[in-house]
Amino acid sequence: MDDLSAQDLNGKLNATYPGKVVRKDLTARIKEGANVPIYVLEYLLGMYCATDDEATIEEGVSRVKKILAENYVRPDEAEKVKSRVKELGRYTVIDRVTAKLNEKADRYELELMNLGVTGVEVDAGTIRQNEKLLAGGIWCILGLEYDAGHKPTPFLLGSLKPIQMPSTDMDELRSGRAAFSRTEWLDALLRSVGMEPTVFAESVKWHLLARMIPLVENNYNAVELGPRSTGKSHVYKEISPNSILISGGQTTVANLFYNMARRQVGLVGLWDVVAFDEVAGIHFKDNDGIQIMKDYMNSGSFARGKAEITATASMVFVGNINQSVESLVKTSHLLAPFPPAMIDTAFFDRVHAYIPGWEIPKFRPESFTTQYGFIVDYLAEWVRELRKVSFADAIDAHFRLGNNLNQRDVRAVRKTTSGLLKLLHPDGQCGKEDVRDALVYALGVRRRVKEQLKKIGGMEFYDVHFSYLDLETLEEHFVTLPEQSSGALIPEGPLQAGHAHAVSPSDGGMLGLYRVELQTTPGSGKLVRTGTASASAVRDAVNIAFNYFKANSSRVSGSIHPDGSDYLLHLVDVQGNGAPEYISLALLISLCSAALGKPLQPQLVLLGQMTLGGTISPVENLAASLQLALDAGGRRVLLPMSSAADLATVPPELFSKFQVTFYSDPVDAVFKALGVQ
Structure with a gap:
C-alpha cells in the first residue's frame, strides 16, 4: 500500500468511525514518557484527539500530556x-x-x-x-x-x-465494515495494534492477526514460540484491558482457577485471555495444576472440591525458541521449550493453533505504524462482543474437512476459522474465497500441533495429512507446512560405503534414528569405537555384529578379509534419544559395505535385530518405526520376514510410501541392502 492508499484508508476510517480512531504515532510520542499500557493512553487520546484535524490533534496531545504529567502516578x-x-x-x-x-x-x-x-x-x-x-x-x-x-x-x-470505553455500538461497526475491502480491513486491524502492514509479507500479516483470535473466541488455546523481539506478548499485555499476561510463569491453582478458601473463581473467570509469558518457566506450586489446566482447556470447566466451575477465558502460551527451527524439526520437536512436566500429548492435543513465531521478522522502527487505527479500547470492546457469536459453521457451505482430521482437529480448525472470520468480517459478509483462506490457515496451525504430537506420542497421531474438499468441484486440497519440508535427516543421494541408517528403540524406550558411519584402514582386524558406539549400552550389540562379520564374511564375498583391515566405527544418535537397543544388524551391514567399498541403496532404513547365531527378531512397534523412517526422509525399508504378520497394524497409506524389501537372515539382509540380487 503506497502513501496515497494509506491516506485513502485514513480518510475512510475517520469518515466511517468518527471518534473511534486515532493516529498511532501520537501513542508512541506519549508512551515514551509514561509507562502505562497503550489502551490507557488511547483512552485519553480518544477523548481529545480522535480527529484528522491537525490543530485539534496538537491541542489534544498537549492536554493528554498535561493530564499524564499531573495525574499519572510515577x-x-x-x-x-x-x-x-x-x-x-x-x-x-x-x-x-x-x-x-x-x-x-x-x-x-x-x-x-x-x-x-x-x-x-x-x-x-x-x-x-x-x-x-x-x-x-x-x-x-x-x-x-x-x-x-x-x-x-x-x-x-x-x-x-x-479506563475503558463505556459502550460499543455493534450495529455501527457492522454497517461500517462494508466500506472496506478485506485487505484494507486487515491493514486497519494491524494498525490498530500498532503494526505497519506495508512492511510485512501477506503470510506474516495472517500470523499477526492470529494473535488476536484468543480475544475474539471463547476457550481458545494457542501457542506461539519464536525468536525474541517479535512482539509475541504485545497484544495480551498492551492492547486489551480484557487480557492478563502472567510473567515469569509461576502460578497456583487458587490464583488461576479457584480459591477454595475464599470460594472465589480465579483469573480464568475474570479475564477473556490468560497469557503465559516465557513458557519455559511455567510452574505450578500445586501437583494437580497441569491436570486441572488440561481439563479446563478441553471443556472450559474444571472441578474444585464439590463445585464444577465453567469459564470462557482463552489460554495463550508464548515463549522463545533458542535453537534454529531446522535443527528442532530434524532432531526433536517444536514444543521443546516447554518445561518437562508439560511435554504431554494429552496437554498439547488441546491446543487449537501453533503460530510459527519464527516466520515473523524481528521488529524494527519501520514495523510500527504512524497511520490511523481504531482506538485500542474500542477494538478490545468490539472483539469482546464478538465472543458471543460463532462463525464456525461458515465452512460447511463450501467445504468438507478431510478424513485425517479427528474430532479434536475438527473443533480446533472450526474455532480458528471462526476467529479469523469474526476479525476480518464482523458483519458476517464473507465469500467462498474468504472462508477458504481462513480455513487453509486454520488447517496449517492445527497441523503444526499434530506434527509435534506425532513426534512425542508416535503412531497414535500419525494422521497429519490435513486436507479439505471443495463441495463444488469435489477436489481435495492438502495443506503443507514450510518447516516440514526444510530438509530430511536422510539425504536423497547415495551414502558413502559403510554408512547406514537404522530405527531402533533407545535404552530409554523412545524410538530414534541412528546413523552408522564405518571406515576401513589397513590393519590387523581391530575395531575402534567413537561416539555412541563407545557407550557401554551398545557394547554387546557391537560385539555381536563384529564377531558375526568375522565368522561369516566369506558367505558375503570371498574378497573380504576381516583380519587385513582395522574398522573405525562411529555411531550417531541423530535425534538425541540415547543409545540404541537394537543396532547389531545395521552394524553388520555397514561392516560389509565398508569392506566391499559398496554403498547401500539410497534412502534406505534398516529395521530388525539379530543374535550372534544369526536369528532375526521381528520389529517391535512396526507402525511407529515406519512412521519415524518416513518423517526422517526414508523411502526404502529393509524388513525381516518375521515382521510380515504385523503389517496389518500399519495404516495402508503409510505402508504405500515405501519400497519394502524383506530379508530372511543376516547375510540375505546384507545382499538386499547393497542391491545385490
Whole structure:
C-alpha cells in the first residue's frame, strides 16, 4: 500500500468511525514518557484527539500530556502525589488498582500500585461492577480525598472510573465494515495494534492477526514460540484491558482457577485471555495444576472440591525458541521449550493453533505504524462482543474437512476459522474465497500441533495429512507446512560405503534414528569405537555384529578379509534419544559395505535385530518405526520376514510410501541392502 492508499484508508476510517480512531504515532510520542499500557493512553487520546484535524490533534496531545504529567502516578514521585492529595483535599490520579477483601474488618480495600497506598476502603457495589479489581487489577482514574484522622489510611476514595470505553455500538461497526475491502480491513486491524502492514509479507500479516483470535473466541488455546523481539506478548499485555499476561510463569491453582478458601473463581473467570509469558518457566506450586489446566482447556470447566466451575477465558502460551527451527524439526520437536512436566500429548492435543513465531521478522522502527487505527479500547470492546457469536459453521457451505482430521482437529480448525472470520468480517459478509483462506490457515496451525504430537506420542497421531474438499468441484486440497519440508535427516543421494541408517528403540524406550558411519584402514582386524558406539549400552550389540562379520564374511564375498583391515566405527544418535537397543544388524551391514567399498541403496532404513547365531527378531512397534523412517526422509525399508504378520497394524497409506524389501537372515539382509540380487 503506497502513501496515497494509506491516506485513502485514513480518510475512510475517520469518515466511517468518527471518534473511534486515532493516529498511532501520537501513542508512541506519549508512551515514551509514561509507562502505562497503550489502551490507557488511547483512552485519553480518544477523548481529545480522535480527529484528522491537525490543530485539534496538537491541542489534544498537549492536554493528554498535561493530564499524564499531573495525574499519572510515577512510582518515584509517589510521595509528591500524596502531598498534593493532602494539601488540596481532593486530587485525581491515574494508577493501577487492585482490591482485596479484609475479612477481619469485613470490607473491601484498594491498593494503588504506583502510589504505594493500601487499605483504601471501597464499597461492595464498586467491586461487583469491576470484579477484575480482585484479580490482577485494572487501570483507573481515581478521585482521592484526604482525612487525617481516618484509619487505617487517611486516603479516601471519592470516585473510581475504569479506563475503558463505556459502550460499543455493534450495529455501527457492522454497517461500517462494508466500506472496506478485506485487505484494507486487515491493514486497519494491524494498525490498530500498532503494526505497519506495508512492511510485512501477506503470510506474516495472517500470523499477526492470529494473535488476536484468543480475544475474539471463547476457550481458545494457542501457542506461539519464536525468536525474541517479535512482539509475541504485545497484544495480551498492551492492547486489551480484557487480557492478563502472567510473567515469569509461576502460578497456583487458587490464583488461576479457584480459591477454595475464599470460594472465589480465579483469573480464568475474570479475564477473556490468560497469557503465559516465557513458557519455559511455567510452574505450578500445586501437583494437580497441569491436570486441572488440561481439563479446563478441553471443556472450559474444571472441578474444585464439590463445585464444577465453567469459564470462557482463552489460554495463550508464548515463549522463545533458542535453537534454529531446522535443527528442532530434524532432531526433536517444536514444543521443546516447554518445561518437562508439560511435554504431554494429552496437554498439547488441546491446543487449537501453533503460530510459527519464527516466520515473523524481528521488529524494527519501520514495523510500527504512524497511520490511523481504531482506538485500542474500542477494538478490545468490539472483539469482546464478538465472543458471543460463532462463525464456525461458515465452512460447511463450501467445504468438507478431510478424513485425517479427528474430532479434536475438527473443533480446533472450526474455532480458528471462526476467529479469523469474526476479525476480518464482523458483519458476517464473507465469500467462498474468504472462508477458504481462513480455513487453509486454520488447517496449517492445527497441523503444526499434530506434527509435534506425532513426534512425542508416535503412531497414535500419525494422521497429519490435513486436507479439505471443495463441495463444488469435489477436489481435495492438502495443506503443507514450510518447516516440514526444510530438509530430511536422510539425504536423497547415495551414502558413502559403510554408512547406514537404522530405527531402533533407545535404552530409554523412545524410538530414534541412528546413523552408522564405518571406515576401513589397513590393519590387523581391530575395531575402534567413537561416539555412541563407545557407550557401554551398545557394547554387546557391537560385539555381536563384529564377531558375526568375522565368522561369516566369506558367505558375503570371498574378497573380504576381516583380519587385513582395522574398522573405525562411529555411531550417531541423530535425534538425541540415547543409545540404541537394537543396532547389531545395521552394524553388520555397514561392516560389509565398508569392506566391499559398496554403498547401500539410497534412502534406505534398516529395521530388525539379530543374535550372534544369526536369528532375526521381528520389529517391535512396526507402525511407529515406519512412521519415524518416513518423517526422517526414508523411502526404502529393509524388513525381516518375521515382521510380515504385523503389517496389518500399519495404516495402508503409510505402508504405500515405501519400497519394502524383506530379508530372511543376516547375510540375505546384507545382499538386499547393497542391491545385490
